Amino acid sequence: MTEPGQRRSGRAGAATIYDIAERAGVNPSTVSRALNHPGRVSAATEARIRQAADELDFHANPMARALPTGRTRTLALVLADVTNPVVFGLIRGAERAAAAAGYTLVIAESQESGAVEAATVERVAPAVDGIVLATSRLADDEIGAIAARKPVVTVNRGGSASANVSPDVEPGIAALVAHLESLGHRTLAFLAGPANSWTSTRRWDALFAAARRAGLHIVEIGPNAPTVEGGGDAYERCEASGATAVVAYNDLMAMGLIQAARAAGRRVPEDLSIVGFDDIFGAALITPALTTVRADLELAGEHAVTHLLALMGEGAAPADCDELATELVVRDSTGPAPTR
Amino acid sequence: MTEPGQRRSGRAGAATIYDIAERAGVNPSTVSRALNHPGRVSAATEARIRQAADELDFHANPMARALPTGRTRTLALVLADVTNPVVFGLIRGAERAAAAAGYTLVIAESQESGAVEAATVERVAPAVDGIVLATSRLADDEIGAIAARKPVVTVNRGGSASANVSPDVEPGIAALVAHLESLGHRTLAFLAGPANSWTSTRRWDALFAAARRAGLHIVEIGPNAPTVEGGGDAYERCEASGATAVVAYNDLMAMGLIQAARAAGRRVPEDLSIVGFDDIFGAALITPALTTVRADLELAGEHAVTHLLALMGEGAAPADCDELATELVVRDSTGPAPTR
DNA sequence: ACGAGTTTGGCAACCGGTTGACAACGGCGC
DNA sequence: GCGCCGTTGTCAACCGGTTGCCAAACTCGT
Structure with missing residues (x-):
């Protein structure tokens, strides 16, 4: 038998x-x-x-467990571009926080496109317990629709549609404007990022306000691709603007701008001061070393995941986000304004 | 009723x-x-x-589907260090190939530690259909044990334990030695990476053989941490070796070395020629721009995933890996050997 | 009009866990 | 010796799909 x-x-x-x-x-x-x-x-x-x-x-077996409970112990991190050095810190911080809570992190790339991002989220959403949307290209209502189905935390993407963690740009920008003003600059240019970038808009708004408060002239140039090439391509328009200091939306663009300026025979910072944002790997390496507004993205990634877990009822929300303040890192790409 | x-x-x-x-x-x-x-x-x-x-x-529902079939349509990419720029290409290539086949990619970090790597693999393995181990710190038998349970492809980690895709270092190194020899260098130093790094050993072996063939002297300095700091820390030993050209295990170390040399008042390349490996982001930015042996890691990532899918009976194995040949990129960090 | 052969759709078991309901059990006080 | 209560383990249903097997229905040739 x-x-x-x-x-x-x-x-x-x-x-x-x-x-x-x-x-x-x-x-x-x-x-x-x-x-x-x-x-x-x-x-x-x-x-x-x-x-x-x-x-x-x-x-x-994680799948067998996930079926009745509906919980997969997996989180998704959706990024615009994995090869952009800005996101390294984000990835590492998020990975660490997720691993610490026993969660696995799935990384998905949207390639700077809203449509791809929507499809990616659609594909990945059913298999994860929560989603971190970093520098999202999605519209508020699209984010809202996702947030209605799964816990969502956005990074560098404000709006009421979901919880959000973003470094506070104010301190860094205030210090930057003070720095430039003390060097004698009177006309600034902001090299904007992509048109639908919330971060770029935020930086511009803060910079604009600070510049006005200090009585400086300021112009916006853009939109541009947030890449080394995008920065280089905008060089002529920067020169045309008459600004003595250019603040680029991010370090990548600032680097492209430095290269284009030097290629055109201009000295940085003697003829033109250039500033970036993020303090990515390479910012200290380039000649001249880049003055930049640093944000601790690793901490931001950690906070985003902690926040997400809190949303899911796992652990408490991170204390306060004051640690996410930005700070100015002065290096060699800014100098006294040239005398006319 | x-x-x-x-x-x-x-x-x-x-x-x-x-x-x-x-x-x-x-x-x-x-x-x-x-x-x-x-x-x-x-x-x-x-x-x-x-x-x-x-x-x-x-x-x-992916979980419900995975339960009876045992297939999750998810692949894992295990990396030593997500913040190392070398891996960007790998990630992007793997992501692309996975997405093209309708697979989701999970990225896990082992933080340069064999123990963490083993734990990570253990944690992630049951939820994925296959694993790409990039620059693994695992021993052959450990890899073999994993490969016995799940399809595994290693990147930059030879050995018979599993399928492997690695760029072919020979062409790039041959060109490099020829380049240095033509500049009059007679004594070379190789700044090794971590002790258990297969890639470092491989590069050393190939470099050693090529140098001997060309009748050049060569010494190995190491092991060192494969980071900017690791490169900087080894500067004194490089000088002590009497070599006129130093080949670093990777670009990160080469960058650290350049900074240390310049900080010590030495000119690069007039006093010392420095070469790296990988051509990461930033190699062209640093002053002097780094001469390096480039490998197309993006393609390597793509091949690794294609290979893995083939192992899983999905699609054919990638044609030939001849495209993965390395090439020398000459920039400004190499120059004529100083005359004694 | 009839039987053989082919579609087409339904039934039910199964993947590997989780969980509510419940029964058996043991210890306790009286 | 009895009833009560708290503990411990079992039963069975369920999560949401997949798939082997079978029967009903439909095709077609004669």
């Missing part, structure tokens, strides 16, 4: 709670309880079960 | 095949067939089902 209830005995695959149950002489559900609800079963049985689990090198 | 078989009617969550079945007046299994096995059901019913699915905005 054949044994009844014999599930795939001898199969190669991973051990299941049924294997453990058999080995420990208990019911599968008891195994589940012993492993997940400490105290629910007697200490003796729990010990027996744990030992059997160890011997069998048991690892619960 | 209450209707039988009524599953969670009216619940908010995502639509299921049961909802579709009800709406189209067929059995759930028919819905599954219509959606996944074209031709298995009549065109008329399939159309009715597809329309119902569209109206309900149906997306199959």
Whole structure:
């Protein structure tokens, strides 16, 4: 006679709670309880079960667990461009916070396109418990629609549609304007990023306000691609603006601008002062080393994930976001304004 | 009388095949067939089902699907350090190839530690269909153990334990040695990476062989941390070696070395020529711009994923890996050897 | 009009866990 | 010795798909 209830005995695959149950002489559900609800079963049985689990090198199948609970212990981080150095810190911080909470991080790239981003989110959403949208190109209502289905935290993308963590640009920008003013600059140019970039708009607004307060002239040039090439391409328009100091939307553009300016025979900072944002890898390496407004993106990534977990009812929200203040890093790309 | 078989009617969550079945007046299994096995059901019913699915905005639950099939349509990419610019290309290439095949890519970081890497793989393995191990710190037998359970492809990590894709260092190194020799260098130093780095060993072996063939002297300095700091820390030993040209294990170290040399008042390349590997972002930005041996890591990432998919029986293996040949990029950090 | 052969769709088991309901059990006070 | 209560383990349903097997229905030739 054949044994009844014999599930795939001898199969190669991973051990299941049924294997453990058999080995420990208990019911599968008891195994589940012993492993997940400490105290629910007697200490003796729990010990027996744990030992059997160890011997069998048991690892619960995440999919099987996710099915009834609906929780996958996976978070998604959606980025515009993985190769942009700005996001390294974000990735690392988010990865660390996720791993610390026992979550796995899925990284998805939207390639700077709203349409791709929407499709990516659509694809990834059903398999994750929450989503971090970094520098999203999505419209407010699209974000709202996603947030209605899954917990969402945005990074560098304000609006009421969802929770948001963004470095506070004010301190850095205030310091920057003071720095430039003290160097004698009277006319500034802001090299804007992409048209629909919330961050670019925010930086421009803050810079504009600070410049006006200080009585400086300021113009906006853009929109531009937020890349080294985008910065280089805008060089002529910067010169045409008559500004003695150019603040680029990000370090990548500032670097492109430095290269274009030098290629055109202009000296930086003697003829033109250039400033970036983010303090990415390479900002200190380029000649002249870039003056920039730094934000601690690693911390931002960490906060975003902590926030997301809090939204999901896991752990508390991060204390205060004052640590996310930006600061000015003065290097060699800014100098006294040239005398006319 | 209450209707039988009524599953969670009216619940908010995502639509299921049961909802579709009800709406189209067929059995759930028919819905599954219509959606996944074209031709298995009549065109008329399939159309009715597809329309119902569209109206309900149906997306199959990945977990539920993964349970019986065992396939998650997810791949893992395990990296030593996400913030190392070398891996950007890898990530982007792998992401692209995975997305093209309808797979999701999970990125996990091992922080340059074999123990962390093993734990990471352990954690992530049950939820993915295959694993790409990039610049692994794992021992051959550990990799073998993983490969026995899941399809594995390594990048920049040879050995017979698993399939491997690595750029071919020979062409780039041959060109490099020829370049240095023509500039009059007679004594070379290689600034090694971490002790257990397969890539570092490989580069050293190839460089050593090429140098010997050319009749040049060569010494190895190391091991060192594969970072900017690691490169800077090794500066004194480079000087002490008497070499007129230093080849660093990677660009990061070369950059650190350049900074340290300049800080010590040495001119690059007049007093010392410096070469890197990988051609990362920033290599062209630093002053002097770095001469380096470039590998197309983006393509390597793509190949690795294609290879992995082939291992999983999905699509064919990539044609030939000749495209992965390295090439020398000559910039400004190499020059004629100083005359004694 | 009838039987053979082919579609087409339904039934039910299954993947591997989780969990509510419940029964068996043991200890306790009286 | 009895009833009561708290503990511990079992049963069975369920999450949302997939798939082997089978029967009904439909095709077509004769």
